[in-house]
Amino acid sequence: MVEEPRGLTAAEVAERVARGDVNADVDVKTRSIKQIVLENICTLFNAINVILAVFVLITGSYKNMLFMIVIACNVVIGIVQEIRSKITTDRLSIVAGSHATVVRDGERVEVPLHEIVRDDLIMLGRGDQVPADAVVVSGVADVNESLLTGESNLIKKAEGAELMSGSFVNAGTVRARVVHVGHENYAAKISAEAKQHKKVNSEIMNSLNRIIKFVSFVIFPVGALLFVRQFFSGEGVELNNAILSTVAALVGMIPEGLILLTSTVLAVAVIRLAKSKVLVQQLYCIETLARVDTLCLDKTGTITTGAMEVASIETVDGADEAELCRALASLAAADEDPNETAQAVAEHCAAGGFEPLPASRVVPFSSDKKWSGAAFGDRAYVMGAGKFVLGDAFAVVEEQAAALAATARVLLVARVEGFDEDGGIVGAPVPLGFVAIHDQIRSTAAETIGYFKDQGVTVNVISGDDPRTVAGIAAQVGVDGADAYVDATTLETPEQVAEAVERYHVFGRVKPEQKKQFVVALQKRGHVVAMTGDGVNDTLALKQADCSVAMAAGSDAARNVAQLVLVDNDFASMPKVVAEGRRSINNLQRSASLFLVKTLLSMTLAVLFVLLPWQYPFQPIQMTLISAFTIGIPSFVLALEPNKDRIRGRFLENVIVKSIPGAVCAVLAVLTVNVVGRLALGFDYGQVSTLCVLLTAWVGAMLIVRLSVPFTPIRTALLVVVVGGTVLGATLLHGLFGIVPFTLEMTVLFVACAVGVAAVFHWLYGVFGRWHGARLAKMA
Incomplete structure (x- = not known):
């Protein structure tokens, strides 16, 4: 009689715990919530906007601080998304279970997985997941390693075989000695690498970051020069007005709304x-x-699907198909602990209406024989690997088996006279046919x-x-x-x-x-x-x-x-x-061009007004009016429309090509108003500023028209809202946005500039559009 293994003693367990040979989960720590919050708040992008907001606060013009609402939304969305990602990553655990049965001091006890120590003797049966790398000491089991290796076939594990953590016992029972614990385990090594923080590879994100880095590089020197030029120009520009004009130029350079739009569009896609x-x-x-x-x-x-199914059943020459199907049904039903293969055969035979014969003796599958069998009264059948069942006689049917093996796992079914006392085949097996089993497609x-x-x-x-x-x-x-x-x-x-x-x-x-x-x-x-x-x-x-x-x-x-x-x-x-991604990206590219017009316009004007002898013609609140009706609302509406076109070209190039005509025309309009209005017509700052704001809105409306072609009811309604909102802001809310009443001279100059920039805009848009189309065709 074989003595039951005693396993480790309490003293041996304590010794291993003391030296750290315990199956503890060695996590690669993700960033803490505090780190995520700080990293989203403490960014160069946010720092720039906060500094600008502080300058506005000093002037006491609180209405000009509305741009900070967008910044706050950006921060909140970023924090929520990263914390959500952290939570899912921290749940990463390949070995999913709570307890394992181990033998200690000769007794079977259940212990938590993290209390298993090296050299523990663990008991594993059907359905158990292997909690740590181990070596089989006794017993035989079919093990499913598909989650680890990707191979769907069951692997027979007998004495001396290795068991990998994360695999499952499909049939049989084994005792195994633990050889690896904690971070040494196969599954733990994969898990550790998987938990490493991965940088997102996003062309849109990378493009936005490049824009922000470039703006960050030029914003402070340009801002300092612009402020000095205005405050010490000798034109009597007050300190507060100089600050607000400078902040308006710098806020316009930052496409903060584009980042919010991107997060919002992608969040809608998620929903x-x-x-x-x-x-x-x-x-x-x-x-x-x-x-x-x-x-x-x-x-x-x-x-x-991961489930097994019978692909086909074929008889060999001279065999009876009915007998083959009856044999399969009977063998599958005789298996007391059927694996996925036996279950697939049983389901297939049941669907065919074949009633199984009652088994009088069962010979279970073994890794040595590589077949299983059963006796049914006056007849007996076996099923398994053809070479092991037939021996040299397999050569007669090998070609037929090879043809089936091209797409499936093939088992031979044969009739035998019976089995000896040791479970061996009596007499020469007579092949009946093959059953081909594969994963269900x-x-x-x-x-x-x-x-x-x-x-x-x-x-x-x-x-x-x-x-x-x-x-x-x-x-x-x-x-x-x-x-x-x-x-x-x-x-x-x-x-x-x-x-x-x-x-x-x-x-x-x-x-x-x-x-x-x-x-x-x-x-x-x-x-x-x-x-x-x-x-x-x-x-x-x-x-x-x-x-x-x-x-x-x-x-x-x-x-x-x-x-x-x-x-x-x-x-x-x-x-x-894929369709949702295309809708999001194509629409974002279209909408982003509206934001880039403001960025390019603000950067160009900021540099020019360092050289020109006049005050910068915009206030932060006026940029808010332009952003709301010619950028913000249109971009969100256009970004949520259906769009299944293939993604073509690079994001930044696609956006800038559509932005340049609008930016160029807006710059020309502002320069014309300042030169003609101040030098020829004697306009004051309020009149010049009013014309610049409305002409910039006019250019924005023209870009919206080009982006909206072909028009739909929604796009038509959008254009009405854009024009109506801008007119409302310039009339009923003129005091809030610093818009002064029109004079005859202002009206004439506005109409002349509007007609001129319209012609230039549509010409430039066509030129750049044809150039970009040819470039995309060449790239394709």
């Missing part, structure tokens, strides 16, 4: 996608996915992959499964080049990986670290890469990708590290995400 059961965990990933040109798919859980997979192909996106399938199986499934769903596949175990150097990902589109036997290498290699070649997956083996690649998508039914690790989570586990939701 829309949530209705389609898509969880967005990082705002800017919507933009990134809209720009993706390469999509890397994990097979299991993405193209396939999603019904929408082919259509979804077809969509991406139509959009010019290259689709790569990267899996831990046998490359022949992966290639077969890829071919069924329409992946280009599926007939040429690569066994990733043959790729040993980064150079080989880089060459393979550029030439091939189907990869099998891919290790988790190789998936990340594939993504890196594609990114180095200039591709924008999206990665989808559902297992721990996908986590590193998901973290590396420009846009990462996980299935809700997958591992916690994959869900929490991904930027997008498909709640309904349906890959068919991806086109909706």
